[in-house]
Amino acid sequence: MKNLFYPFFLSLYSIGMLSAQEYSISGSVKNLENEAIPYANVQLLNVADTTLVNGTSSENNGNFEIEGVAKGSYLIKVSYIENESALKKIDVNGDVILEPIQLNEEAQTLDEVVVTSQKPRLERKVDRLVFNIENTAMSDNDIWDVLKRTPNVIIVNDKLTVKGSSAVGILINGRKVNLPKEDIINLLSGTSASDVEAIEVITNPPAKYSAEDGILINIRKKKNLVAGYNGAVYNRYKQGILPKHSIGTDHYFKGKRTGFSVNYSFNHDREVVTYTDLTNFIENNSVVSTWTAEQDNLKRSKKHNISAFFDYDFDSKNKLSLSTITIYQPEETLFYDTETAIVGDTLSGFNTINDSDVRQLNTSYYLDYVHELGKEGAEISFNSHYTYYDYERGQDLKTVFLGLDGNPAGRNDFSTDSGQRIDLYSVQGDYLTPLGESANFASGLRYAGITSESKVAQQGFDSDRPGVDPMETGNFSYDESIFAAYASYSANWDKWNFKSGLRAEYTETNGKLDVGTQSRKNNYLKLFPSFSLQFTPNEKHDFNLYYYRRIERPRYDDINPFLVFQSNFSTVEGNPDLQPATRHYLAGGYTFKSSYTVELFYKHINNGLGDLIFQDNDLRLLRFISSNLKRNTSYGIDLLINKDVTDFWNCFLVASFFDETVAFDNLGTNRLVENQMFTWLVSTSNAFSFLRDKSLTADLTFLYTGPKLSQNLRYDGFGSLSLLFRKTLWNKKTSISLGVEDIFNQGNEFTTRNYLDQSGTSLRRAENRLFVFGLRYKFGNTKIRDNYKSRNTDEGDRL
Template identity: 30%
Template structure:
């Protein structure tokens, strides 16, 4: 209908220009009205014709707004009538009326459009969006245009997207790089990897309109996030009323899992109310088997460490908000969202070491840990349409408060041979944390003409984190703080940013140029150790994107951007997290941000097959490394800056249909990551070419039933100082729709052969270690989802709040 309306406007243009020139306009004149259906509900995108009453000749054409209203302004004096039409309705007319100097403002009675009934003997599909569209700075996956929409979850659709992979820990990578920013309708998710995965697994593909893969984000987006952005856009709707979805599910692998939630949306012409709440109670088992060897002069010590964790995570997330439509051009909104998560964990660790002098020690550690993470974020926003040409301004004010706590008791017992005996040791590890985020941002969009647009914006954010780590040992009567492992760390960070973006559409070519400037002030203060790290750095982040339509079957895209990844707040905190007294994880207050220059060249064929070649160079690349103290036999895992990281990537996405009932999506990647470092006490020059292949097959069993089978292969690869071994995983599922597709049942099993595990090793510097990490991955699930109310209720406005980059750096 929109295409038809635009065509009418273009065809009528010369005619209107001729008639308008022939008559003098009546300045300040205004004709307004509304279009309603038989049930007195607004009809948007109806075609409105302003006609001369004498001969019904066309004067102007307009389209009705979301609330059904329309306006004609500055018309010549004369006698008129208005006609309204819309596919599926009979045409409607207003009564004739006169415009003159004494009657400039005319408000018409609502035009009623009765429904039109027709017998459809044959339906022909004239056009359909291609599965993949190349935009200037992104690749758009039209979910409805292929088998991707056939009864899957949002997570399953995402795993099928070109160049996207998801590992066992729900870390989402794009073109081989992790740290992807996930957005929903242009808004950040504010969730951990596990929570994002849970949300996407509870969202049906039928709710998704498109998935945008933004490998080189424009200057409009925060410069943080070198791996790019994945924006999942849900379907728009057009009417008023109430609708919602209720979902419940359960699963079992080695532990039980259950989840449930509901989503509600109510809209009328003045307000839109929306909210959701989701709850999950998921168990998870993890094991880690670590082997390492430490050589000091003539002493060789061999470690064998066996660790297991039995974790149960309780998570509740919520969102509630309202949009108030002051008029058709101005909207203000309020939003509150957050989560309350809790982990209860029991651990068992057995560390055995022996040296070549027949000295040995066995340490058994029983741990009991309770963690809690709570966050509440408030947002006040405004959006205004300043002119009919599309000038827009938006503003966001955000406040967020995060509180986390880690409370652990570890009971250590020792068995020693040829060493002095040791008694049992009881250790308490207590680590409260608080993070406060305040931000403001404003964005302005100014169309120069129909094909050109300038965007500009400003943003300021203020972040304060407070972490107080206490490690205390029991001396028989009370716990006494250990000064070596106790630390109070306060971190302040202020960022001021501004950007300018220009885009231009030619006949077959699109161009987008942008520049973002960010000034960062940070101060890390280790109060206990009296160490202060201050930084102040201004940075520029340019971005360029081109798109070119060669012909109806071939499109090219080329993009470049410079990005930054700032350390997470936890990584900057010099805390110690114990595996045992010989193995630690610790933070690094001297960790620098990393900067990446990315280039991407892509080709799309027939809107389905896509090939992309990309290269990125990262300076001060942040990576996890291990450090070893040979004298004390201690090993630390810590985030450090490597000098350089280069990533080369070739991605081929090829969906094929061997039969009408059988669709196969092939996602093939060849990539190489090279790492160089000449600091950190040694020289690193590592790299390896790797292959990743994901194959997803969907089978249509009937009009209401489908099945799917997917396989994932990852060849050995090098990341920093670690080498990861081959991984192969197979998943399967079936889906059934009932009750006019309102009720959906889905059964699935992930990792059928229980083969998903991480096997890593390193021989960097004087270290010689390897480990196998296995999480609970073979899980059978059953999910039930029911949709109620009207299926076409327009959702909440799609907007991005001002604190997304900062909140994504929190732990939850």
């Protein structure tokens, strides 16, 4: 181990010792009439593999200059719209002045029409799927809606899963977004996808990322390689039962050494959801009482989302990046109106009003630094981050009880105030070096610390039922420290592509409740191996095999030891004794002609985390409890088709067929329950382009999931069909999108819970069918991004 990390620490010492003489390259870009071409892309490339070394754009007079170029041989290329010059080799031994580079401007004008819009494309790499969406009908959507149409990503009622797993991390340009799942939705649903180049679904993440990231989704934004400024304003409107509205603005600036972007959006959401819940309370194996609850939920919220990214190149070898993401929710109101009818008990029913107010702030800051070493391809990097999360919720509950004659027989009013504050910080150092011409080795160290302070106060609760003992006041503190180290190796040999990694994480946790003196500690060390293997004998055939082991730690609000009442007869309960879950995933597949893929998989989870619903038949209480599952096992087959059916129609289809078993301990009886089911799902998206200039595009998507298991529930099958159109106008400066989500309103969920002493059903009816309208206008130098068409290299995209 000492020898393994010696180059890493040696490189730390050497940062200030390394220097090199730098020169400049200057010239001009002109058309065939010898007129200057402004805003053309000038790219300096590596001779060995044509990877990008540096770049700039021509000024209004056509002149350009690239500074900070080290001594050596390079290739230079100029492009404008779709027209590119031939590669030209230059040797840099001092400042270089080039002769004018000529481009055919007529070809540029013709090509600009061709690339106004294109169809989404799917690429398969050794450890990920890359879904390219630039200039498609999806560009006017928010990112959350784009994810709903991304292969292998399934989103149902704002619950995101990939290959059946909800342990999904979100990256933006390779940087992990450290937000709770609810805030991830807020961020992505309030951020336009117009600046997104591709969505990468990383099914087997590199070892440099936390072991909690079983699957990663990297939102890869476009990179401005040329100088200039542009911006945009946009508006997005949705209409269901109530309207939902988003308005925002994007701004981008690129200088010779600096790059800056800022994005802001304001979301005003109104959401209506209704539930019909039925519970059969059981005694001596017989139903003695049936409770039917009709609940109307109304949520109103206002959210401000702001993100900013700043990049600065000190020189060709040293780069600094600063970024911040903030979500501020000053106002959210939740209003629950529930009418419960009872048959076979001392009451005929009760009516409850739950009026809640929520305030939330979540802000994160990131710092990244990369230093390229003297050896080509070698680098060291450092990154750190800090997140502050503050959540407050107050709720007032008013309940009227009805006697057997249907008249009021009493009432109970009480209030609950709860809150949580979290500080999360981390620092990481990485070392990367090539091994020969076709292999790379990477290693790194990381520390992450978490402190959480939670509180609850409940007043006015009055009940004579035994066993109901809500905590009147309590404060719970939780500290977590994670120490990690990793090493990874990747290589390409002719037809083979291989990636592997081993990560070790040591975790220390300590939770303490101020009511009493007992504290809960849990320290553990775990290893997480992973590998991906790809064999491509020719252009028609591709084989892959991959495996990983990952961990999922309990969420901070799930470990709070509080019993909070949602009504007089339903509770939400945390569990400070939750254990981390470990996941094993093994898959192997075959792809034919880059279009047809079949993959077999096996998944096993120990101590899976979830919120289990249990009915207490003695207390007539419905309890939502954070719990560990004993195990969750599934195996099956995935099918993927990605095909250009015609020159204007692209189709991809994902289908999965699998058998799943979920085992857990039943509350009260302490008996092991095993639920088993064979299930399937299918998702398809069809992209169409119309008109001669392809400025009108459409996206038709369909999702159907068969009956399935989720924790201790069984879901009936359901589906949805959505259609979206997009039209670009005025030389692509304006775009209009129009569509309908879930056209036939089939996205309602029906769940059952029938085993041992549990008997209940629930029907959830949300605003599934939505009319969508979007408008976007771009201004400034809109060509600073649109005219860059060269593909990024694997090295440039390495995470």
